Amino acid sequence: MPHQFSGLHQLLEHIEESARHSKRVSLEMVLQAVGLRSFAPLLLLVGLILFSPLSGIPGVPTAMALLVLLVTVQLLLGRKHFWLPQWMLRRSISKQKLHRALQWLDKPARFVDRWLRPRLAFLVRRSGTVVIATLCTVIALALPLMELVPFSATIAGMALTAFGLALVAHDGLLAVIAFAVTAFVFGLIAGAFI
Numbered sequence: 746m747p748h749q750f751s752g753l754h755q756l757l758e759h760i761e762e763s764a765r766h767s768k769r770v771s772l773e774m775v776l777q778a779v780g781l782r783s784f785a786p787l788l789l790l791v792g793l794i795l796f797s798p799l800s801g802i803p804g805v806p807t808a809m810a811l812l813v814l815l816v817t818v819q820l821l822l823g824r825k826h827f828w829l830p831q832w833m834l835r836r837s838i839s840k841q842k843l844h845r846a847l848q849w850l851d852k853p854a855r856f857v858d859r860w861l862r863p864r865l866a867f868l869v870r871r872s873g874t875v876v877i878a879t880l881c882t883v884i885a886l887a888l889p890l891m892e893l894v895p896f897s898a899t900i901a902g903m904a905l906t907a908f909g910l911a912l913v914a915h916d917g918l919l920a921v922i923a924f925a926v927t928a929f930v931f932g933l934i935a936g937a938f939i
Contacts (some may be wrong), residue, residue, distance in 0.1 A: 752858035773834035789909025795902025810888035865917025
C-alpha cells in the first residue's frame with residue numbers, strides 16, 4: 746500500500762529516513778520511499794529534484810524528463826502500477842548530496858505546507874488528473890531543451906512540484922497556480938529560442 750503524505754515536509758522526512766543507512770542513494774530507494782504505485786508523490790519527487798540544486802547536475806533534467814514521460818504515459822494509458830527500467834532505477838547520488846538538497850528544501854516545504862488544504866477539488870479528480878498528466882508530459886518533452894535555458898528547468902520543477910502537491914493535498918487552487926507557472930516557463934523558453 747502506498748505511503749500517504751499529509752504534506753511536503755513529511756515527504757522530505759520520509760526520503761531522508763529511507764536513505765539514512767546507505768552511502769549512495771539510488772532512484773529506486775527514493776521511489777520505494779514515496780510509493781512506486783502513486784502518481785502524485787512521483788511527480789512531486791521529480792519536481793523537487795528539478796527545483797533543488799540537483800537540477801544543476803548535467804543530465805539530471807533529461808533523466809527526470811524520461812521518468813516523468815514513463816509515468817505520465819502509463820497513467821494516461823490507465824495503468825495502476827508503474828514500470829521503470831532498471832538502468833534508471835540504479836542511478837544514484839551520494840547521501841551527502843541528497844542531504845544538502847533536502848536541507849535546502851526544508852524551509853520552503855514548511856512554508857508551503859501551511860497553505861495546503863483541500864479546495865477546488867474538481868480540478869484534481871480523475872479528469873483533472875488526466876489534464877495534469879498531459880501537461881506534465883508536455884513539460885517532460887521540453888525538459889532537455891531547458892538544459893540550454895538558464896533556470897527554466899528549475900521553474901519547470903516548481904510547476905511539477907505544484908502539480909504533485911495539488912494532487913497529494915487535493916488542492917485545486919495549487920493546480921491553477923501550477924498551470925500559470927507552466928505557461929510562464931513555456932513563455933520563457935519561447936523567448937529564448939525566438
